[in-house]
Amino acid sequence: MANKKQQLDYKNNCCRHCGRNVKEMVEEFGTFNRIFEFNHVVPSLKHPNYDNLIRRTISTEQLDELDKCILLCKICHGILHAQNIELKCLLKVDVGDKSITQDLVGQGIINKKEKKLKFMTNQKILVVPYLLQLDSNEPEIIFGKDLEENNPMLSKIFKVSGYDKCRILDFRNGEELFSIRRNNNTAQLKQKIKFPYFQYELEADDKNVKYVWIRNGIGLTKNGEVFRDREITGTLII
Numbered sequence: 123m124a125n126k127k128q129q130l131d132y133k134n135n136c137c138r139h140c141g142r143n144v145k146e147m148v149e150e151f152g153t154f155n156r157i158f159e160f161n162h163v164v165p166s167l168k169h170p171n172y173d174n175l176i177r178r179t180i181s182t183e184q185l186d187e188l189d190k191c192i193l194l195c196k197i198c199h200g201i202l203h204a205q206n207i208e209l210k211c212l213l214k215v216d217v218g219d220k221s222i223t224q225d226l227v228g229q230g231i232i233n234k235k236e237k238k239l240k241f242m243t244n245q246k247i248l249v250v251p252y253l254l255q256l257d258s259n260e261p262e263i264i265f266g267k268d269l270e271e272n273n274p275m276l277s278k279i280f281k282v283s284g285y286d287k288c289r290i291l292d293f294r295n296g297e298e299l300f301s302i303r304r305n306n307n308t309a310q311l312k313q314k315i316k317f318p319y320f321q322y323e324l325e326a327d328d329k330n331v332k333y334v335w336i337r338n339g340i341g342l343t344k345n346g347e348v349f350r351d352r353e354i355t356g357t358l359i360i
């Protein structure tokens with residue numbers, strides 16, 4: 123049976139529109155049931171067997187389905203469908219001499235009193251800048267889009283070049299989010315789970331945990347855990 127608490131946690135535990143929070147609802151009313159709903163941003167992409175899929179235990183297919191959705195409280199979900207506003211948005215970011223754009227498809231809610239339109243999308247924002255450092259070279263600016271489309275771990279380090287070390291750093295504070303170091307025919311990999319690229323599915327040694335998904339900056343286990351502030355390490359045979 124599905125673990126609704128874990129599903130809500132995967133979607134950040136709050137209504138994307140008004141911010142109503144799962145934890146506060148439990149504190150105030152003792153339940154989160156019947157308050158939060160998953161809304162498909164592009165309804166035509168909804169799984170044909172969605173009702174069954176979402177009630178089953180956690181699976182890759184279920185998480186893929188949740189990625190198509192935003193979490194809304196029941197009131198905001200009702201308003202969204204009543205207003206029925208579909209939107210497209212072009213994001214453009216300039217950093218140094220680099221520039222990037224991303225097309226987003228989403229839905230909106232208009233608040234007439236506050237004269238505000240809130241745009242909401244399930245898409246991952248890919249215009250976020252990072253620093254890529256190869257060996258001891260000067261770090262270069264890359265964007266999330268580069269990481270989605272062109273995995274630097276494979277293409278830049280092991281296939282194309284002779285680099286031995288690759289680090290991806292937070293653009294703002296230089297924090298290391300990902301690193302891989304070549305060591306003969308193996309490579310040591312280290313990644314902060316909050317770094318939302320490169321998905322992993324791992325069989326766990328611990329019988330209670332069984333299976334772990336690392337994706338979109340979040341770690342989930344088959345037994346219902348959700349975590350964000352950890353790091354994964356591993357050895358790859360190359």
Ligand SMILES: [Zn+2]
Pocket residue numbers: 137138139140141142194195196197198199
């Ligand atoms: Zn809401």
